[in-house]
Amino acid sequence: MSAFLEGKRAIVTGAGSGVGRVSARRFAEEGARVVCADIQADTAKDTVREIEEAGGTGVAVACDVSNEDDVVAMIATTVEQFGGLDIIFNNVGIPTPRLGALFEDHTVEEFDRLVAVNLRGVFLGCKHAVLQFKKQGTGGVILNTGSVAGLVGWGGTPYGATKGGVHQITRGIAVECAPFGIRSNAICPAAMPFTNFMAAGGLEVDEAALEGIAEHVGAGHPLGRPITAEDCAEAAVYLVSDRAANVTGVLLPVDGGYVAR
Numbered sequence: 001m002s003a004f005l006e007g008k009r010a011i012v013t014g015a016g017s018g019v020g021r022v023s024a025r026r027f028a029e030e031g032a033r034v035v036c037a038d039i040q041a042d043t044a045k046d047t048v049r050e051i052e053e054a055g056g057t058g059v060a061v062a063c064d065v066s067n068e069d070d071v072v073a074m075i076a077t078t079v080e081q082f083g084g085l086d087i088i089f090n091n092v093g094i095p096t097p098r099l100g101a102l103f104e105d106h107t108v109e110e111f112d113r114l115v116a117v118n119l120r121g122v123f124l125g126c127k128h129a130v131l132q133f134k135k136q137g138t139g140g141v142i143l144n145t146g147s148v149a150g151l152v153g154w155g156g157t158p159y160g161a162t163k164g165g166v167h168q169i170t171r172g173i174a175v176e177c178a179p180f181g182i183r184s185n186a187i188c189p190a191a192m193p194f195t196n197f198m199a200a201g202g203l204e205v206d207e208a209a210l211e212g213i214a215e216h217v218g219a220g221h222p223l224g225r226p227i228t229a230e231d232c233a234e235a236a237v238y239l240v241s242d243r244a245a246n247v248t249g250v251l252l253p254v255d256g257g258y259v260a261r
């Protein structure tokens, strides 16, 4: 069977860790050339090294997705290096800086930062990808990382509000850009304790505590285990591939059945 993404030119944001890193590796394994973008340039370089060691092609780019100039430069680099863009996976997302904080305890600065990275970042990635896709005239694929926190009242209210916005951008583009052959979908993961997301939310725990958290999280999912970056990457590979050619506007929970309860 042929590879899912042979010949595709892709960008993955947040490629230095978690879902982004595993997805970038999987896209490359499936034949894509991948720009690995992250605000932490060193981690993006590590991902590229892993891709190259496995025989694939990757390019590391330092990019803050909340900064329009950075996003424009990221797409320009992709076009320079690979001759065009077929797929953008807008995967970056940050948690509330104090995981577990009550809605009313969030400061305006914390709220604004969540919106800047999680929502403006996806807006910018989608906007400049659509401009590039329309210039090329051959369609294109957008995949965004939403969250179950944008589907149900769980996971932090300001964070969930940014993800609800991501879901709406995803669906709006699916309808508006369908005449141009552009597809737009989102994956909506439930809690993934094994990425660096919890640490980004100020929750540093040792391995034993992490296992306990993972067990607790898994018990809340009908399928009985927590979500992994690998679970998300497999869904991502399908959604960005031509095998999903008639699938657009979908918010796919990767959640072990959490929102189906």
Ligand SMILES: NC(=O)c1ccc[n+]([C@@H]2O[C@H](COP(=O)([O-])OP(=O)(O)OC[C@H]3O[C@@H](n4cnc5c(N)ncnc54)[C@H](O)[C@@H]3O)[C@@H](O)[C@H]2O)c1
Residues within 6 Å of the ligand: 013, 014, 015, 016, 017, 018, 019, 020, 037, 038, 039, 040, 043, 063, 064, 065, 066, 091, 092, 093, 094, 095, 117, 145, 146, 147, 148, 188, 189, 190, 191, 192, 193, 195, 196, 197, 198, 200, 229
């Ligand atoms: N981990 C979870 O429990 C969980 C649950 C649901 C959804 N999500 C979503 O999944 C996605 C991936 O999360 P993860 O768990 O892999 O997190 P992670 O913290 O492991 O990885 C996030 C990556 O994004 C990068 N990043 C942060 N801010 C950036 C910016 N402004 N510009 C560019 N890069 C930036 C980080 O350096 C890091 O490499 C996010 O959108 C997150 O909101 C995570």
